Amino acid sequence: QVQLVESGGGLAQPGGSLRLSCAASGFTFRNYGMSWARQAPGKGLEWVSGIYPDGGVTGYADSVKGRFAISRDNAGNTLYLQMNSLKPEDTALYYCVKGYSSAVSGTRGQGTQVTVSS
Secondary structure (H helix, E strand, O other): OOOOEEEEOOOOOOOOOOEEEEEEEOOHHHOOEEEEEEEEOOOOOOOOEEEEOOOEEEEEOOOOOEEEEEEEOOEEEEEEEEEEEHHHOEEEEEEEEEEEOHHHHHHOOEEEEEEEEO
């Protein structure tokens, strides 16, 4: 059974940083691309970033390019999202998603809340 558990969210000031983690289990993590997606209050689900199984290829939404960095530890079955230069519009529930697809169609976790406010 696929299980994805996100952590690392919280309150950050504009310009600040947070690092999200996602602990994966129930499937062979190193064989799958992975993504982060987010949902802001009153808005739809938005793909944020993705990474290939070996970590060699990454992709980002235009809204976070240059500020966020996705990475993975295949030995530890963990996905990361380093978020820098945070903006209030980054406030959302962030999900770890199995698969690399901007359609965000894969299994996802329960999410971790990120709030950017002064």
